[in-house]
Amino acid sequence: MQTSVVTIAELERRSGVALWRQIADALRAHIGDGTVRPGAKIPNEVDLAAHYGVNRHTVRRAISVLRAEGILEARRGDGTFVAQKPMSYPLGSDTRFSDIVSGEGRVPHGALLAHETIEADRTIASGLAIASGGLCVQIDSVHTADGIALSTATSWFDAIRFEGLGATFAACGSLTEALKRHGVARYFRRSTAVSARLATDQDCARLDIPGGSVVLVTRYVTVDDAGAPVQLARTTFAAQRVELLVK
Amino acid sequence: MQTSVVTIAELERRSGVALWRQIADALRAHIGDGTVRPGAKIPNEVDLAAHYGVNRHTVRRAISVLRAEGILEARRGDGTFVAQKPMSYPLGSDTRFSDIVSGEGRVPHGALLAHETIEADRTIASGLAIASGGLCVQIDSVHTADGIALSTATSWFDAIRFEGLGATFAACGSLTEALKRHGVARYFRRSTAVSARLATDQDCARLDIPGGSVVLVTRYVTVDDAGAPVQLARTTFAAQRVELLVK
DNA sequence: CTCTATTTGTGCGTATGTATA
C-alpha cells in the first residue's frame, strides 16, 4: 500500500454509493487480497485524500469504519496500521482465564479495579436469585495477556453469602481462590449470552482500545455444585484481539 | 426524552473528554434509566445540537455511536428511535434456524441468494479437508423471522461429493433437506468461532441494517456421522436483533 | 396522487487540539 498508491483511484461520484464507502471497500480489498500485510503502515490521511481526490474527512470516515471492523489500527502522531489476527478464547462451563492464556504461551494477569457493596437492581436480583433491592457485592476487573488487555469484567455476588468477598479478592488476586475461601470449592457456568456492540468510553479506557472499536459482551451466571447461583457476570472482550470459541 | 430536553445541557468544554462522548453518555443514561422507552422517538439532530449548544455533526457522532451499540435506530426522513431488545439464538451442535425461530413464536424463512462453483482457497480447503485449489460449491443465503433479516450465511461444500447441491437447495429451499438428498442424513457442528465487527456494505444490504451497525460473525464446520467435514460456514448476525446463547 | 416540510445522510472547507516520533 505504501507505494501502491500510484494505482489510479476510480471513485464513481454520483453512483448512489457514498464515497467513504467506496474508499473503505477499496482499502479492505487491498488488505484482504494480501497487497498490504498485517502490521504495515498505510499512507497518511492527507495523502489518501489527495489520492482519491476527496476531502480528508471522507477518508477518515472510511478509515474509522475499518478500525471498527478490527482491520485497521490508528496511533495518533504515528500513523495507521493494518491490525494483527486475534487470539482464540474458548467458552466452556469451566473456562478459567489464566489457563486459556497460559495455554497459548502468553502471560496472564488479572487486576482488581474496584469493589463495592450496592443494592441489586431487578436484573441482578433475578440472576442471583435474591430479593430485588437486596445487597450485592460488585467487583470490576481487567484481564491481560502479555500486558495487553483482552477483557474487562463486572461481577455481582450475594452480599449476605459472600460478605467481604471484594476484600478477599483484593488480597489474594484470584476470584477462584477468593471463592474457595468463602466456601465455594467449584463453580460452573450455566449458560452464556453473547452480544456485540460498539465500545463505550469506559470499555475503551479499561481495554486501552481506540474509540469506535467493537466489543464482544458475554453475560452468564455461575452456580455451585448444589446448583445455587454464585455469580452474575458481564465480560467485555476487545473484538480486535479476541475471538470466542464455542464447544 | 421528547419533552425532557428542557433539562439544561451541561457539557464541559475543555475537560479532555470529547463533546460527542459526553453527549453519547448523556443520551445513553437517559435511555438506560428508563427516561426514554424502547420505540420512542428522540429529538431531531438540529434540536439536539441547539440544546447542547454544539454543531450538528457533533450530535450525529454521538448518535452514530449509540446506533452501533444497538441502542438507537435512525430512519432518514423520519427520525431516530430507541431500539427494541434482541432475540436469543442458541448456539449448539444441532442448531437449526427454523426450529429456533419457530420456538420463539415467529415465522422463519430462509432464502437462497446465490450459488456457484469456485476454486477453494487455503482456508476453505483446510476446513473441508480437500486439496487447495479443488472445486467447492458456495451458497449464500439470508434468514428472516417475521420478515426481518436476522442473519446471512455463506457456506462451502466439497463440489465432488456434493455436485449440484446449489440447485438442490434452490429447489427444496432447505439446506437440511438438500443435504439429505445428497446422502447426509444428519450433520453436527464441531466448534464455533465467534467474532464481531462493523457491518460491511454487503452485510447492510443483505440484513437491511444501516451502515455503522455491529454484526456478530460465527465460523464453523459441520461434520457427518462418520466425522467427515460436510460444510464450512460463516454466518453473520445483526447484533441489534440477535444475541447468541451458548450451552 | 402530488407537493411540501421534515429529518437523516453525505461531503467540503477550515481551524485548533493533542499525542508521537
Next chain:
DNA sequence: GTATACATACGCACAAATAGA
C-alpha cells in the same frame, strides 16, 4: 523543541428518504 499525523469541532450546502397535507 519541532514536525508529523491523528482527533475534535464548527459552519455550510445539498441529497435522499419519509411522512403528511
